[in-house]
Amino acid sequence: MKNFAGTPGTLTALILRLFQCLFAVGSIASMATTKSFFNFTAFSYLIASMGLQVIWSFGLAFLDACALAKKKVLHNPCLLSLFVVGDWVTATLSLAAASSSAGITVLYFNDLGGCGLDKECRKYQLAVGLAFMSWITVWISSLIMFWTLAAG
Protein backbone atom coordinates (compact mmCIF):
# COMPACT_ATOMS: atom_id res chain seq x y z
CA MET A 1 0.00 0.00 0.00
CA LYS A 2 1.44 3.34 -1.04
CA ASN A 3 2.24 5.95 1.59
CA PHE A 4 1.50 9.41 0.18
CA ALA A 5 0.48 12.68 1.82
CA GLY A 6 -2.97 12.45 3.37
CA THR A 7 -3.13 8.70 3.99
CA PRO A 8 -4.04 7.76 7.61
CA GLY A 9 -1.22 8.35 10.07
CA THR A 10 0.46 11.18 8.16
CA LEU A 11 0.76 14.83 9.21
CA THR A 12 -1.33 16.02 6.22
CA ALA A 13 -4.17 13.72 7.30
CA LEU A 14 -4.02 15.09 10.84
CA ILE A 15 -4.09 18.70 9.62
CA LEU A 16 -7.04 17.95 7.31
CA ARG A 17 -8.95 16.36 10.22
CA LEU A 18 -8.24 19.31 12.50
CA PHE A 19 -9.52 21.74 9.85
CA GLN A 20 -12.69 19.65 9.47
CA CYS A 21 -13.27 19.90 13.21
CA LEU A 22 -12.53 23.60 13.30
CA PHE A 23 -14.89 24.54 10.45
CA ALA A 24 -17.65 22.30 11.78
CA VAL A 25 -17.37 23.71 15.32
CA GLY A 26 -17.41 27.25 13.87
CA SER A 27 -20.52 26.45 11.86
CA ILE A 28 -22.33 25.00 14.90
CA ALA A 29 -21.30 27.97 17.07
CA SER A 30 -22.48 30.48 14.49
CA MET A 31 -25.81 28.73 13.92
CA ALA A 32 -26.57 27.80 17.53
CA THR A 33 -26.13 31.38 18.76
CA THR A 34 -28.97 32.63 16.52
CA LYS A 35 -32.36 32.97 18.18
CA SER A 36 -34.56 31.27 15.61
CA PHE A 37 -32.62 28.41 14.05
CA PHE A 38 -35.01 25.83 15.55
CA ASN A 39 -37.84 27.21 13.41
CA PHE A 40 -36.06 25.90 10.31
CA THR A 41 -35.69 22.16 9.77
CA ALA A 42 -32.68 22.69 7.48
CA PHE A 43 -30.79 24.77 10.06
CA SER A 44 -31.41 22.17 12.79
CA TYR A 45 -30.24 19.49 10.38
CA LEU A 46 -27.08 21.54 9.71
CA ILE A 47 -26.26 21.55 13.43
CA ALA A 48 -26.89 17.79 13.71
CA SER A 49 -24.79 17.04 10.65
CA MET A 50 -21.92 19.29 11.76
CA GLY A 51 -22.08 17.68 15.21
CA LEU A 52 -21.61 14.25 13.64
CA GLN A 53 -18.76 15.70 11.57
CA VAL A 54 -16.98 17.00 14.68
CA ILE A 55 -17.25 13.60 16.45
CA TRP A 56 -16.02 11.69 13.41
CA SER A 57 -13.16 14.08 12.52
CA PHE A 58 -12.00 14.44 16.10
CA GLY A 59 -11.91 10.64 16.52
CA LEU A 60 -9.84 10.26 13.37
CA ALA A 61 -7.55 13.18 14.29
CA PHE A 62 -6.89 11.40 17.59
CA LEU A 63 -6.07 8.15 15.76
CA ASP A 64 -3.77 10.00 13.35
CA ALA A 65 -2.00 11.74 16.22
CA CYS A 66 -1.49 8.40 18.02
CA ALA A 67 -0.17 6.80 14.83
CA LEU A 68 2.20 9.76 14.28
CA ALA A 69 3.46 9.62 17.88
CA LYS A 70 4.08 5.89 17.75
CA LYS A 71 5.31 6.06 14.11
CA LYS A 72 2.89 3.28 13.28
CA VAL A 73 1.30 2.88 9.82
CA LEU A 74 -2.52 2.72 9.67
CA HIS A 75 -2.87 0.74 6.46
CA ASN A 76 -5.03 -2.16 7.56
CA PRO A 77 -7.53 -2.66 4.65
CA CYS A 78 -10.35 -3.41 7.11
CA LEU A 79 -9.72 -0.16 9.01
CA LEU A 80 -9.33 1.77 5.74
CA SER A 81 -12.72 0.49 4.49
CA LEU A 82 -14.30 1.76 7.70
CA PHE A 83 -12.64 5.18 7.22
CA VAL A 84 -13.80 5.34 3.60
CA VAL A 85 -17.42 4.54 4.46
CA GLY A 86 -17.43 6.97 7.39
CA ASP A 87 -15.85 9.74 5.33
CA TRP A 88 -18.31 9.24 2.50
CA VAL A 89 -21.31 9.25 4.79
CA THR A 90 -20.22 12.38 6.68
CA ALA A 91 -19.18 14.17 3.46
CA THR A 92 -22.56 13.46 1.84
CA LEU A 93 -24.48 14.54 4.94
CA SER A 94 -22.38 17.72 5.24
CA LEU A 95 -22.92 18.70 1.62
CA ALA A 96 -26.66 18.02 1.87
CA ALA A 97 -26.93 20.04 5.10
CA ALA A 98 -24.85 22.94 3.77
CA SER A 99 -26.81 23.04 0.50
CA SER A 100 -30.24 22.91 2.10
CA SER A 101 -29.28 25.70 4.51
CA ALA A 102 -27.76 27.66 1.62
CA GLY A 103 -31.03 27.25 -0.30
CA ILE A 104 -32.99 28.84 2.55
CA THR A 105 -30.40 31.57 3.13
CA VAL A 106 -30.49 32.52 -0.57
CA LEU A 107 -34.30 32.41 -0.45
CA TYR A 108 -34.39 34.95 2.38
CA PHE A 109 -31.57 37.14 1.06
CA ASN A 110 -32.34 37.31 -2.64
CA ASP A 111 -35.74 35.87 -3.48
CA LEU A 112 -37.78 37.45 -0.68
CA GLY A 113 -35.95 40.78 -0.94
CA GLY A 114 -33.47 40.95 1.93
CA CYS A 115 -33.43 39.43 5.36
CA GLY A 116 -35.23 41.16 8.22
CA LEU A 117 -33.08 40.17 11.18
CA ASP A 118 -29.75 41.69 10.15
CA LYS A 119 -27.26 40.24 12.63
CA GLU A 120 -28.97 36.84 12.60
CA CYS A 121 -28.71 36.70 8.82
CA ARG A 122 -24.96 37.22 8.83
CA LYS A 123 -24.68 34.35 11.30
CA TYR A 124 -26.73 32.09 9.03
CA GLN A 125 -24.46 33.00 6.11
CA LEU A 126 -21.32 32.40 8.16
CA ALA A 127 -22.62 29.01 9.36
CA VAL A 128 -23.40 27.94 5.79
CA GLY A 129 -20.00 29.13 4.54
CA LEU A 130 -18.13 27.27 7.27
CA ALA A 131 -20.21 24.14 6.61
CA PHE A 132 -19.12 24.26 2.96
CA MET A 133 -15.47 24.68 4.02
CA SER A 134 -15.85 21.67 6.31
CA TRP A 135 -17.36 19.66 3.46
CA ILE A 136 -14.46 20.53 1.11
CA THR A 137 -11.87 19.25 3.63
CA VAL A 138 -13.84 16.02 4.30
CA TRP A 139 -14.21 15.56 0.58
CA ILE A 140 -10.42 15.77 0.08
CA SER A 141 -9.91 13.27 2.92
CA SER A 142 -12.49 10.87 1.50
CA LEU A 143 -10.92 11.01 -1.97
CA ILE A 144 -7.47 10.21 -0.55
CA MET A 145 -8.88 7.35 1.56
CA PHE A 146 -10.75 5.86 -1.40
CA TRP A 147 -7.68 6.14 -3.62
CA THR A 148 -5.47 4.49 -0.95
CA LEU A 149 -7.95 1.63 -0.59
CA ALA A 150 -8.46 1.11 -4.32
CA ALA A 151 -4.74 1.37 -5.16
CA GLY A 152 -3.93 -0.99 -2.25
Add this chain to the structure above:
Amino acid sequence: MKNFAGTPGTLTALILRLFQCLFAVGSIASMATTKSFFNFTAFSYLIASMGLQVIWSFGLAFLDACALAKKKVLHNPCLLSLFVVGDWVTATLSLAAASSSAGITVLYFNDLGGCGLDKECRKYQLAVGLAFMSWITVWISSLIMFWTLAAG
Protein backbone atom coordinates in the same frame (compact mmCIF):
# COMPACT_ATOMS: atom_id res chain seq x y z
CA MET B 1 -7.53 -2.94 -16.04
CA LYS B 2 -10.33 -5.04 -14.58
CA ASN B 3 -13.60 -5.40 -16.46
CA PHE B 4 -16.45 -5.60 -13.93
CA ALA B 5 -20.12 -4.63 -14.11
CA GLY B 6 -20.54 -0.87 -14.50
CA THR B 7 -17.19 -0.01 -16.10
CA PRO B 8 -17.51 2.03 -19.34
CA GLY B 9 -18.71 -0.02 -22.29
CA THR B 10 -20.72 -2.56 -20.25
CA LEU B 11 -24.51 -3.05 -20.25
CA THR B 12 -24.76 -2.10 -16.55
CA ALA B 13 -23.04 1.24 -17.27
CA LEU B 14 -25.46 1.90 -20.14
CA ILE B 15 -28.50 1.12 -17.94
CA LEU B 16 -27.16 3.39 -15.15
CA ARG B 17 -26.67 6.25 -17.63
CA LEU B 18 -30.18 5.80 -19.05
CA PHE B 19 -31.68 5.91 -15.53
CA GLN B 20 -29.70 9.09 -14.77
CA CYS B 21 -31.17 10.70 -17.90
CA LEU B 22 -34.68 9.47 -17.13
CA PHE B 23 -34.75 10.77 -13.54
CA ALA B 24 -33.16 14.09 -14.51
CA VAL B 25 -35.63 14.63 -17.39
CA GLY B 26 -38.51 13.75 -15.04
CA SER B 27 -37.23 16.24 -12.47
CA ILE B 28 -36.92 19.03 -15.06
CA ALA B 29 -40.37 18.27 -16.48
CA SER B 30 -41.97 18.29 -13.04
CA MET B 31 -40.27 21.52 -11.96
CA ALA B 32 -40.58 23.41 -15.26
CA THR B 33 -44.35 22.86 -15.46
CA THR B 34 -44.93 24.73 -12.19
CA LYS B 35 -45.93 28.37 -12.49
CA SER B 36 -43.58 29.96 -9.97
CA PHE B 37 -40.29 28.06 -10.02
CA PHE B 38 -38.43 31.13 -11.34
CA ASN B 39 -39.19 32.98 -8.10
CA PHE B 40 -36.87 30.60 -6.27
CA THR B 41 -33.13 30.60 -6.99
CA ALA B 42 -32.78 27.02 -5.72
CA PHE B 43 -35.49 25.69 -8.05
CA SER B 44 -33.95 27.43 -11.08
CA TYR B 45 -30.58 25.99 -10.07
CA LEU B 46 -32.18 22.52 -9.87
CA ILE B 47 -33.35 22.82 -13.47
CA ALA B 48 -29.90 24.02 -14.63
CA SER B 49 -28.12 21.25 -12.75
CA MET B 50 -30.49 18.54 -14.01
CA GLY B 51 -30.07 19.92 -17.55
CA LEU B 52 -26.31 19.50 -17.28
CA GLN B 53 -26.89 16.00 -15.89
CA VAL B 54 -29.05 15.04 -18.89
CA ILE B 55 -26.43 16.28 -21.39
CA TRP B 56 -23.57 14.49 -19.60
CA SER B 57 -25.43 11.20 -19.01
CA PHE B 58 -26.86 11.12 -22.51
CA GLY B 59 -23.41 11.64 -24.02
CA LEU B 60 -21.93 8.84 -21.96
CA ALA B 61 -24.90 6.53 -22.66
CA PHE B 62 -24.27 7.12 -26.36
CA LEU B 63 -20.55 6.27 -25.91
CA ASP B 64 -21.44 3.12 -23.94
CA ALA B 65 -23.93 2.04 -26.59
CA CYS B 66 -21.33 2.56 -29.34
CA ALA B 67 -18.74 0.58 -27.37
CA LEU B 68 -21.26 -2.21 -26.76
CA ALA B 69 -22.26 -2.35 -30.46
CA LYS B 70 -18.64 -2.46 -31.63
CA LYS B 71 -17.58 -4.69 -28.70
CA LYS B 72 -14.78 -2.26 -27.99
CA VAL B 73 -13.36 -1.70 -24.50
CA LEU B 74 -13.32 1.88 -23.16
CA HIS B 75 -10.43 1.56 -20.73
CA ASN B 76 -8.16 4.37 -21.87
CA PRO B 77 -6.84 5.96 -18.60
CA CYS B 78 -7.04 9.45 -20.11
CA LEU B 79 -10.69 8.93 -21.10
CA LEU B 80 -11.44 7.35 -17.71
CA SER B 81 -10.00 10.36 -15.87
CA LEU B 82 -12.28 12.62 -17.88
CA PHE B 83 -15.28 10.42 -17.00
CA VAL B 84 -14.32 10.45 -13.30
CA VAL B 85 -14.01 14.25 -13.14
CA GLY B 86 -17.25 14.75 -15.09
CA ASP B 87 -19.14 12.27 -12.93
CA TRP B 88 -17.86 13.85 -9.74
CA VAL B 89 -18.74 17.35 -10.83
CA THR B 90 -22.25 16.42 -11.98
CA ALA B 91 -22.87 14.25 -8.88
CA THR B 92 -21.83 17.08 -6.55
CA LEU B 93 -23.93 19.65 -8.41
CA SER B 94 -26.94 17.30 -8.44
CA LEU B 95 -26.73 16.63 -4.71
CA ALA B 96 -26.33 20.33 -3.94
CA ALA B 97 -29.28 21.26 -6.18
CA ALA B 98 -31.51 18.49 -4.81
CA SER B 99 -30.63 19.38 -1.20
CA SER B 100 -31.18 23.12 -1.57
CA SER B 101 -34.54 22.52 -3.25
CA ALA B 102 -35.43 19.97 -0.57
CA GLY B 103 -34.55 22.56 2.09
CA ILE B 104 -37.05 25.02 0.61
CA THR B 105 -39.71 22.35 0.05
CA VAL B 106 -39.44 21.25 3.69
CA LEU B 107 -39.53 24.92 4.77
CA TYR B 108 -42.83 25.46 2.98
CA PHE B 109 -44.38 22.10 3.90
CA ASN B 110 -43.40 21.75 7.53
CA ASP B 111 -41.90 24.91 8.99
CA LEU B 112 -44.36 27.44 7.56
CA GLY B 113 -47.35 25.18 8.19
CA GLY B 114 -48.35 23.62 4.89
CA CYS B 115 -48.01 24.78 1.31
CA GLY B 116 -50.64 27.06 -0.19
CA LEU B 117 -50.54 26.01 -3.83
CA ASP B 118 -51.53 22.36 -3.53
CA LYS B 119 -50.85 20.91 -6.99
CA GLU B 120 -47.69 23.00 -7.40
CA CYS B 121 -46.32 21.67 -4.13
CA ARG B 122 -46.69 18.05 -5.18
CA LYS B 123 -44.74 18.92 -8.34
CA TYR B 124 -41.95 20.51 -6.30
CA GLN B 125 -41.77 17.39 -4.12
CA LEU B 126 -41.74 15.10 -7.15
CA ALA B 127 -38.96 17.14 -8.80
CA VAL B 128 -36.83 16.99 -5.64
CA GLY B 129 -37.44 13.23 -5.25
CA LEU B 130 -36.46 12.53 -8.87
CA ALA B 131 -33.36 14.74 -8.51
CA PHE B 132 -32.26 12.63 -5.53
CA MET B 133 -32.86 9.41 -7.53
CA SER B 134 -30.76 10.87 -10.34
CA TRP B 135 -28.00 11.76 -7.87
CA ILE B 136 -27.95 8.20 -6.43
CA THR B 137 -27.45 6.67 -9.90
CA VAL B 138 -24.69 9.18 -10.82
CA TRP B 139 -23.05 8.53 -7.48
CA ILE B 140 -22.95 4.76 -8.18
CA SER B 141 -21.46 5.46 -11.63
CA SER B 142 -18.84 7.82 -10.22
CA LEU B 143 -17.79 5.31 -7.54
CA ILE B 144 -17.36 2.57 -10.16
CA MET B 145 -15.37 4.92 -12.44
CA PHE B 146 -13.08 6.04 -9.62
CA TRP B 147 -12.50 2.44 -8.53
CA THR B 148 -11.72 1.36 -12.12
CA LEU B 149 -9.22 4.21 -12.49
CA ALA B 150 -7.55 3.66 -9.11
CA ALA B 151 -7.40 -0.13 -9.47
CA GLY B 152 -6.10 0.25 -13.06
